[in-house]
Amino acid sequence: MSSKTHKQKIFFNRRAFIKTTVLCSGAAILTGIPLATYFISPALKKGTGKWVDFGAVEDLSPGSIEMLSYEFMVKDGWLVLPQRGFVWAKTNKDRNIKIFSSTCTHLACNVIWREETNFFECPCHSGRFDTDGQPIAGPPTKPLSVLEHKIEDDNLLVYLT
Ligand code: FES
Incomplete structure (x- = not known):
């Protein structure tokens, strides 16, 4: 070669x-x-928010703050997991509605409405929020989140993430 x-x-x-x-x-x-x-x-992919139906809006009592609980399935990557929790619905006498997240703005424990004292209380570090969700005592410095809501076919829908 x-x-x-x-x-x-x-x-x-x-x-x-x-x-x-x-x-x-x-x-x-x-x-x-x-x-x-x-x-x-x-x-x-992370689960994104969704509108959750809380039922008939006329079931809410004017002049009160009520707990509304929910449960729905969330897809998180390959997993589908139940997501449970609750929100607080404040219904004014004129039926104006405000929905508060139950998540404390300090370290994310769930706040509880105390009708007898007229404030939301966080059991973890005694944080307190007034009826407008503003912090009034304890470590939280930010107000409770107000959640988006709408009324469709006389039902209350809240956007949860
Ligand atoms: S988590 Fe609510 S006061 Fe700390």
């Missing part, structure tokens, strides 16, 4: 190798990215 033929063979082998590598890489990228997206993306 002459030296020229040998170099040509190596050149063609190198050329074929590079061509094959480029084609394989392209194919891997074209098929790999969609496959990876399909399999990995559910694990990265």
Whole structure:
């Protein structure tokens, strides 16, 4: 075999190798990215908020603060888990409604409405909030979150995350 033929063979082998590598890489990228997206993306997805139906709005008593509990399923990645909790519905005498999150703004314990003292109380560190959800005692410095709500077909719907 002459030296020229040998170099040509190596050149063609190198050329074929590079061509094959480029084609394989392209194919891997074209098929790999969609496959990876399909399999990995559910694990990265967090559950988003949803409107939860709390039933007939006329069941709320004007001039009161009432606990409304809920339970729904949440998809978190590959898992589907129940999410349970409660919110506080404040219904004014004119039937104006405000929905408070039950989550204390200090370290996220659940606050309880104390009708006898007329404030929300957090059992964890004795945080207190007035009837408008404003902090009045203890460590919390931020007010209770007011949740978005709407009335559809005479039912109260609250947006929960
Ligand atoms: S978690 Fe509510 S006062 Fe600390």
